[in-house]
């Protein structure tokens with residue numbers, strides 16, 4: 462083993478793989494990072510083209526303070542580069558909330574400063590009575606102050622069930638339905654209460670929805686730079702076709718750019734692609750293969766990006782929902798049948814708010830997204846785009862005249878950029894595996910596998926929380942596990 466060039470091969474340069482690789486290399490482990498795309502970052506990739514520069518997918522970090530990335534930057538010795546794009550006391554209005562009650566004709570809009578700083582604008586949005594304010598504050602306070610072990614005990618309870626045991630004003634209930642869709646890409650009636658409450662708590666106590674100077678792409682750039690600076694090797698355009706296993710241990714990988722060997726392989730290509738395709742069912746117990754096949758993928762997001770000749774959006778974000786537009790399992794089933802909806806939830810991000818260089822001078826770039834099926838062949842997507850464009854015109858009437866170009870994205874593009882669809886209806890997931898009961902906390906797939914030297918990193922294994930943070934936490938934990946594994950291997954020699 463000691464004569465091998467690499468001690469560890471990491472597959473995939475999203476936040477999970479990159480966090481793991483950069484920490485391993487920093488700790489002196491000879492690491493090879495293989496990425497099938499020509500650019501690094503996975504879903505946390507930034508685009509910089511023709512004067513436009515923006516993050517492709519993630520738009521909001523939760524938590525803003527104390528995220529997995531903050532700890533990674535500290536270990537890498539580059540904390541000074543970890544700069545939020547907004548100071549907590551930024552005087553500007555940051556978020557526009559747009560809400561329509563079932564019996565209202567139109568959306569009502571309020572703007573507020575940092576998320577959850579002051580609940581009054583949120584209450585005024587739905588004309589809350591004094592009783593409703595007290596009820597809502599009671600529920601929000603319970604979430605914000607819930608000890609971690611109590612949160613963990615809610616792995617097997619849905620958020621709908623948890624809310625059902627409390628007095629919750631209808632508009633707050635509907636907001637939680639929107640939040641489950643927008644922050645977790647899940648339905649309220651399946652999402653694990655532990656996951657949603659953890660994220661709500663982090664937003665309220667550690668800040669949420671913010672960005673960094675240089676966007677999420679800065680995280681990718683700095684981690685990749687430090688990885689190489691510390692001696693790590695990156696090969697892009699290298700699609701791993703096979704993870705080699707001999708006598709129950711990994712030995713290396715076959716890629717479009719040749720074979721590489723190492724006693725440890727960390728895959729962030731997704732649990733289902735890794736187990737069912739890259740390694741192959743025959744190397745695992747049938748019960749594990751059945752378990753992996755039965756895991757539900759999370760929902761996807763489909764988005765429209767608007768390249769504008771002049772600014773039309775003033776705040777950084779728009780959150781748009783009504784009592785009727787957020788999706789539970791039943792509404793999702795109807796949406797999947799392909800009938801064009803009258804309205805959808807929207808989460809919009811104004812890249813130009815965070816970064817003056819996101820668009821050429823005087824112009825603006827923003828993106829608007831809604832939840833959809835993770836199926837790369839989903840038939841409902843075009844109908845959703847029509848609906849999103851219609852709603853955008855209603856909310857920002859100037860947008861049409863100012864649009865130079867629109868770019869449409871959905872599960873097909875997400876899948877081709879990140880994870881293979883190895884099972885029907887899977888591949889275009891937004892976060893990764895669904896954060897639903899039976900798949901979270903103690904039931905979350907483990908990063909360790911039955912194959913010696915094979916680990917799973919990223920949003921599918923070993924961690925909790927919102928997308929990029931969760932994936933980086935998982936990568937951090939896998940770096941620790943791999944360190945132990947290599948020590949044991951060296952001792953056994």
Ligand SMILES: Cc1cc2nc3c(=O)[nH]c(=O)nc-3n(C[C@H](O)[C@H](O)[C@H](O)COP(=O)(O)OP(=O)(O)OC[C@H]3O[C@@H](n4cnc5c(N)ncnc54)[C@H](O)[C@@H]3O)c2cc1C
Nearest residue numbers: 473475477497503504519520521701892919920928929932
């Ligand atoms: C539209 C959208 C919006 C989102 N918004 C947010 C948000 O606001 N906040 C947030 O925190 N999260 C958000 N997320 C979720 C977040 O981006 C993901 O949860 C996170 O990127 C998952 O990280 P990962 O490392 O597990 O996987 P990925 O980021 O998917 O990275 C996996 C990497 O593995 C590579 N790979 C796969 N197969 C192979 C192979 N065979 N060979 C070589 N390389 C391979 C892929 O190319 C990719 O680079 C969003 C995602 C989407 C799609």
